Amino acid sequence: MTKMQMAAVSSVLVLGIAVPLVLQHRTIGHLKQANSNLQKQTAEMALLEEENRMLRQAASHPRDDAPQREVLRLRAEAAKARQLGDELEKLRAQNVSATQKPDANSRQSKPGEWQMGEMKSREDLANAGFTAPESTVQTLLWAMVNGNPESYLRALKPPPDAPMPTTEQLRDAVAAATRSFATVVGFRLDSSKELNDQEVFVKITLLRSNASQTPDSFVVARDGAEWKIAGGPAAEEASQLQAPVSVQAAANP
DSSP states (O other), X not given: OOHHHHHHHHHHHHHHXXXXXXXXXXXXXXXXXXXXXHHHHHHXXXXXXXXXXXXXXXXXXXXXOHHHHHHHHHHHHHHHHHHHHHHHHHHHHHHHHHHHSOOTTOOOOOTTOOXXXXXXXXXXXXXXXXXXXXXXXXXXXXXXXXXXXXXXXXXXXXXXXXXXXXXXXXHHHHHHHHHHTTTEEEEEEEEEEEEETTEEEEEEEEEETTSOEEEEEEEEEEETTEEEEESSOOTXXXXXXXXXXXXXXXXXX
């Protein structure tokens, strides 16, 4: 065999070995890439499955936001109550300053007296007696706040033909009045107008713990030397008004 033939044979042998090796290397590379892609797809499928599981769980157990909403509502009301308390303290300080330093044209307030426009807290109310319409209203409010049936009944002037309430009826009426005043933190005397020589129409405003304000009114009538809360409104200005429910309950059991 000549050298040229040997060289040709050698070339053929080298090519026969090299080509399969190259093809095998390429095949291995493709398989590695396919395997990597398959692993990524498997991981993505696992993530999607986990997300689906969480969504199904959330759908079967919906979140209840009611407690959180209630907490937010209570926080808002507490903030309003604090603001109202601050305003009451300022008004009380102004009232104290006004009574301690009266000018030449004003008279100093006596204990239990209630000046027009004056704000009183629950603690400021007093058993002020029945010598003036404003005093009678304050005594009634004091009895309602403190649950005092004796002063409560004495502040009223039922109609002549109305029977006197029993002890149980009176106790229930006072308890209902006390409950209705549970959220009231302040009382303001707005006006006191004489309807005739026997009756005075008194307006007040109730300030509640949620910062709301509720107007109220009373017809106060002479009863000998004292003034009492009448069983119903009288005269033109009071013709469209109703006596407070708590007063009607005791006056007309």
